[in-house]
Amino acid sequence: MSSVAVLALTGFTMMGCAVAERPTLEQAKTETEAVMQLIADEVPDGVVKVVTPDPTYLACGDDTYYATLRWGVTPGPEFDGEAFVDALPGRLGKDFVVAETVDIKSPAVALDHASGALLDVKVLEVDGGIVVDLLGLTPCGVGQPPTE
Numbered sequence: 001m002s003s004v005a006v007l008a009l010t011g012f013t014m015m016g017c018a019v020a021e022r023p024t025l026e027q028a029k030t031e032t033e034a035v036m037q038l039i040a041d042e043v044p045d046g047v048v049k050v051v052t053p054d055p056t057y058l059a060c061g062d063d064t065y066y067a068t069l070r071w072g073v074t075p076g077p078e079f080d081g082e083a084f085v086d087a088l089p090g091r092l093g094k095d096f097v098v099a100e101t102v103d104i105k106s107p108a109v110a111l112d113h114a115s116g117a118l119l120d121v122k123v124l125e126v127d128g129g130i131v132v133d134l135l136g137l138t139p140c141g142v143g144q145p146p147t148e
Contacts, residue, residue: 022064025141029055029067032117032138036071039111039121042091043084043132045076057145065145069136072126079130081123082107088121115139 023031040048048071055067075084085107089098092111099110099118108122116139124133 022140022142025057025065025067025138025143025145028116028138028141029069031115032067032069032113032136035113035115035117035119036069036134036136038092039088039119039134040071040073040132042088043073043075044079046073046132048073060140063144064140064142066140067138067145069134069138071134071136073132073134075130075132081130081132084132085109085121085123 037048040046051070051072052068055069057065057067060066088109089096089111095114097112099112104122106122106124108120111119111121113119118137120133120135122133122135124131
């Protein structure tokens with residue numbers, strides 16, 4: 001009886017591995033950009049500027065890579081960066097989890113997303129104005145980065 005249970009458990013485990021395939025690198029990048037857009041949409045009157053149009057790719061295993069993406073979002077007038085960062089995790093929903101407390105002088109929060117994306121949100125003063133800096137790290141994706 002126990003050998004049948006072991007075989008059944010092994011079969012279910014193998015099926016779980018087949019279902020939980022890694023995304024392609026492009027899928028991981030697209031999903032992370034969508035998650036970053038959700039955050040950018042929370043910035044009042046925000047205007048997005050893609051800071052890294054050509055992301056940086058780093059290997060994370062055999063034929064798997066992750067990408068680093070950076071956006072700057074310029075908020076409207078009267079923006080309160082500290083209040084924004086404090087309220088952001090609650091407004092984003094259950095797919096976002098606060099990863100750690102960020103101990104820097106600017107208001108900031110690190111978030112993990114259910115997709116596997118890692119995100120840093122920082123409110124910075126740049127050239128006399130305020131910018132919400134979004135740094136996104138995609139989950140590992142299968143495939144080679146685009147060649148230049």
